[in-house]
Amino acid sequence: MPLQPSRVVAQLKELRALTGDADGAQRVAWTETWATAREWLASLLADLPLDVERDAAGNDWYTLRGESERAVLIGGHMDSVPNGGWLDGALNVLAGAETLRRIAEEGTPPVTVRLVDWADEEGARFGRSLLGSSAASGSMADQDELRRLVDRDGVSLPDAVGAFGVDLDRVLDARAQLETAAAYLELHIEQGPVLESLELPLGVVLGTFGVERWRVTWTGQAAHAGSTPMAERRDALAGAAKLALAIRDIAREAGGGAVCTSGGVVCRPGIVTSVVETAEQLLDQRHLDAETLAAMLARAQELSHAFADEERIDVAWERIWNIQPILFDDALIGLCDEAIAEVAGSSHRLPSGPLHDAAEVARAGVPTVMMFVQSLRGLSHTRLEDTREEHLELSVAALDRLAAKTVAHVAAA
Amino acid sequence: MPLQPSRVVAQLKELRALTGDADGAQRVAWTETWATAREWLASLLADLPLDVERDAAGNDWYTLRGESERAVLIGGHMDSVPNGGWLDGALNVLAGAETLRRIAEEGTPPVTVRLVDWADEEGARFGRSLLGSSAASGSMADQDELRRLVDRDGVSLPDAVGAFGVDLDRVLDARAQLETAAAYLELHIEQGPVLESLELPLGVVLGTFGVERWRVTWTGQAAHAGSTPMAERRDALAGAAKLALAIRDIAREAGGGAVCTSGGVVCRPGIVTSVVETAEQLLDQRHLDAETLAAMLARAQELSHAFADEERIDVAWERIWNIQPILFDDALIGLCDEAIAEVAGSSHRLPSGPLHDAAEVARAGVPTVMMFVQSLRGLSHTRLEDTREEHLELSVAALDRLAAKTVAHVAAA
Numbered sequence: 084m085p086l087q088p089s090r091v092v093a094q095l096k097e098l099r100a101l102t103g104d105a106d107g108a109q110r111v112a113w114t115e116t117w118a119t120a121r122e123w124l125a126s127l128l129a130d131l132p133l134d135v136e137r138d139a140a141g142n143d144w145y146t147l148r149g150e151s152e153r154a155v156l157i158g159g160h161m162d163s164v165p166n167g168g169w170l171d172g173a174l175n176v177l178a179g180a181e182t183l184r185r186i187a188e189e190g191t192p193p194v195t196v197r198l199v200d201w202a203d204e205e206g207a208r209f210g211r212s213l214l215g216s217s218a219a220s221g222s223m224a225d226q227d228e229l230r231r232l233v234d235r236d237g238v239s240l241p242d243a244v245g246a247f248g249v250d251l252d253r254v255l256d257a258r259a260q261l262e263t264a265a266a267y268l269e270l271h272i273e274q275g276p277v278l279e280s281l282e283l284p285l286g287v288v289l290g291t292f293g294v295e296r297w298r299v300t301w302t303g304q305a306a307h308a309g310s311t312p313m314a315e316r317r318d319a320l321a322g323a324a325k326l327a328l329a330i331r332d333i334a335r336e337a338g339g340g341a342v343c344t345s346g347g348v349v350c351r352p353g354i355v356t357s358v359v360e361t362a363e364q365l366l367d368q369r370h371l372d373a374e375t376l377a378a379m380l381a382r383a384q385e386l387s388h389a390f391a392d393e394e395r396i397d398v399a400w401e402r403i404w405n406i407q408p409i410l411f412d413d414a415l416i417g418l419c420d421e422a423i424a425e426v427a428g429s430s431h432r433l434p435s436g437p438l439h440d441a442a443e444v445a446r447a448g449v450p451t452v453m454m455f456v457q458s459l460r461g462l463s464h465t466r467l468e469d470t471r472e473e474h475l476e477l478s479v480a481a482l483d484r485l486a487a488k489t490v491a492h493v494a495a496a
Numbered sequence: 497m498p499l500q501p502s503r504v505v506a507q508l509k510e511l512r513a514l515t516g517d518a519d520g521a522q523r524v525a526w527t528e529t530w531a532t533a534r535e536w537l538a539s540l541l542a543d544l545p546l547d548v549e550r551d552a553a554g555n556d557w558y559t560l561r562g563e564s565e566r567a568v569l570i571g572g573h574m575d576s577v578p579n580g581g582w583l584d585g586a587l588n589v590l591a592g593a594e595t596l597r598r599i600a601e602e603g604t605p606p607v608t609v610r611l612v613d614w615a616d617e618e619g620a621r622f623g624r625s626l627l628g629s630s631a632a633s634g635s636m637a638d639q640d641e642l643r644r645l646v647d648r649d650g651v652s653l654p655d656a657v658g659a660f661g662v663d664l665d666r667v668l669d670a671r672a673q674l675e676t677a678a679a680y681l682e683l684h685i686e687q688g689p690v691l692e693s694l695e696l697p698l699g700v701v702l703g704t705f706g707v708e709r710w711r712v713t714w715t716g717q718a719a720h721a722g723s724t725p726m727a728e729r730r731d732a733l734a735g736a737a738k739l740a741l742a743i744r745d746i747a748r749e750a751g752g753g754a755v756c757t758s759g760g761v762v763c764r765p766g767i768v769t770s771v772v773e774t775a776e777q778l779l780d781q782r783h784l785d786a787e788t789l790a791a792m793l794a795r796a797q798e799l800s801h802a803f804a805d806e807e808r809i810d811v812a813w814e815r816i817w818n819i820q821p822i823l824f825d826d827a828l829i830g831l832c833d834e835a836i837a838e839v840a841g842s843s844h845r846l847p848s849g850p851l852h853d854a855a856e857v858a859r860a861g862v863p864t865v866m867m868f869v870q871s872l873r874g875l876s877h878t879r880l881e882d883t884r885e886e887h888l889e890l891s892v893a894a895l896d897r898l899a900a901k902t903v904a905h906v907a908a909a
Contacts, residue, residue, distance in 0.1 A: 275723025309849025310688030436722025
């Protein structure tokens with residue numbers, strides 16, 4: 084039977100009925116609803132000649148053995164955020180399953196093809212995302228921290244994952260899964276507005292942005308709003324306001340899709356009758372190029388010190404988190420471009436702002452590429468998340484073409 | 497006996513020992529400590545030939561009858577905020593008491609002279625300031641609202657004031673106190689940095705600022721900090737940041753000591769990974785001239801709409817509170833200037849940002865003036881509030897000269 088993209092759309096709706104409610108998808112990792120979704124996935128694939136395995140980190144692997152052990156991986160995640168969308172993660176898996184079915188029905192492939200359903204991509208319950216893929220990539224270095232995590236009901240992460248057969252002491256054994264990997268492919272909704280604004284259904288992802296996430300604390304002097312002349316003030320909010328505006332210029336000057344965000348400012352004392360004494364500002368900067376990202380951060384810091392001098396206030400920077408940019412594989416980017424152009428007429432290359440399991444796999448040294456399908460209004464992590472059905476079908480067809488090209492590419496290597 | 501300014505400083509220290517602790521002054525209105533302070537004040541004046549009366553609003557009046565019923569009033573307040581300073585309110589009363597003693601010891605004055613200790617200037621316990629003076633001025637129009645106020649221990653305002661013999665149904669009877677008033681004088685610490693920065697001990701207050709206090713709500717669109725290109729964003733914080741900076745230009749251009757303050761911005765969702773959807777900004781604008789204040793407000797609103805257009809966001813203005821400027825009496829301002837110049841060499845005219853009981857008396861049509869004495873570092877409402885002792889003594893002498901000039905002025909009218 085040839086590929087049936089419409090079947091994937093039907094399966095996504097079936098999954099929504101099975102594991103969602105009026106508020107959206109409820110497939111939170113390490114819950115019964117998630118287990119239901121994974122059992123349902125297994126049942127969809129039960130008629131195919133696959134080896135099925137749950138690894139030490141809780142990732143589910145569906146392996147179609149080929150003439151070579153070298154493997155093309157196709158990945159996604161069945162878990163969702165609470166009140167999530169019907170596509171994020173599940174589209175990836177079900178499109179991959181459809182491709183696996185098409186290949187299996189054509190006979191033994193020249194290389195091995197594996198579908199992976201990563202465990203706990205979202206980190207919705209314990210605040211730690213990419214759990215399964217970071218174990219497989221070996222980048223997970225914080226098991227002690229994971230041991231201390233508890234959910235809002237007081238259940239610990241070790242207990243929750245233990246109920247699914249996962250032992251934190253052994254999760255890094257999942258690294259063995261990538262030993263034979265020759266390529267990793269992942270389809271995902273864009274979760275942003277770029278493709279929609281370009282009126283394109285599909286795009287090739289160049290890599291995931293590096294991220295610099297900081298807390299910037301401005302300290303001035305509280306003073307009476309009525310009796311303190313303007314020239315005498317040391318207003319912490321003025322520093323935060325200047326930086327909130329300046330980061331837009333920093334992003335524009337950096338180019339390459341750079342983004343800078345000030346997600347909030349907390350003012351103290353924060354009352355109408357006082358000049359602001361301290362303003363605690365959140366800053367997030369992202370770029371695909373590590374050097375450019377470092378320069379963006381340096382520029383923001385340089386400007387902040389100039390603003391502090393102008394306002395006679397102090398500024399202090401505290402890093403919350405950072406990650407280097409992760410670039411996808413040039414050869415696979417080329418194949419993905421071809422596959423999209425063949426299916427949709429034209430392609431587009433763009434970076435990914437959000438992180439994905441694909442970034443973890445790429446960090447482990449496996450040649451990787453992702454494909455984005457348009458998201459309506461850029462919405463995700465909400466029941467309002469949506470993509471046109473014709474675009475979903477195109478994405479299934481394009482992923483299948485990419486998989487075919489990648490199998491041939493790996494077989495010829 | 498001639499005036500003894502140093503005695504006032506000694507009395508202020510005695511009061512501090514009697515009613516303060518390591519955290520500062522504790523003379524919160526409608527408490528036992530406040531009652532102690534007021535009884536102590538009465539004992540200081542017990543040897544003088546005064547009529548003593550508590551009016552229907554709890555204000556204490558000490559009246560030295562003169563040849564005429566027409567009265568020169570000198571006012572202050574014995575109450576403080578919790579953990580307050582040793583001068584705010586008490587200096588006014590004790591300097592007035594010293595002047596009353598000097599006049600009484602000279603014999604019957606040509607006009608009546610009255611010292612008033614206003615009840616609950618600070619509003620520290622129930623959040624309603626100027627209680628006693630607004631009853632006397634007749635501006636109090638919110639007894640129903642007062643009836644619903646409770647302190648942090650759940651005690652209602654009617655119960656608390658009832659324990660001091662005050663019946664909310666009768667507080668406006670206090671208006672009778674101002675029927676014979678021909679002038680009202682008040683000394684106060686500046687609670688701001690102007691006189692200190694000019695290296696002047698004393699200044700004449702021209703009036704109290706009008707105030708426009710608003711909540712400005714900016715509404716944009718939450719969006720993922722990683723996946724939303726800069727050009728697609730509708731960032732509510734950008735509007736708040738632009739206004740926080742623009743109000744400084746508005747104040748500078750308005751001149752006349754204009755002040756504009758953005759005391760805080762609350763951002764939602766307020767997380768590092770999202771563009772700000774709503775920013776709720778507090779704005780306070782003050783000026784001594786009503787037309788200028790109205791123009792400052794109009795300019796801020798006009799700019800906010802321009803900023804909203806630039807950022808493709810919405811802006812809405814909601815008034816929290818406002819009050820018109822209150823101008824003091826030209827003739828008394830002239831006498832005050834003379835008194836200060838005679839005592840300190842040079843005077844300075846300045847507006848008052850904070851409100852005072854004097855503003856209430858002026859609103860009732862009584863010719864009024866205030867005198868400010870320098871505050872170190874502009875601090876008040878804290879135990880760190882302080883004024884040099886030589887400046888305190890100068891202020892007592894200057895108030896006494898002002899009282900003498902005012903008595904002569906009223907007698908001659």
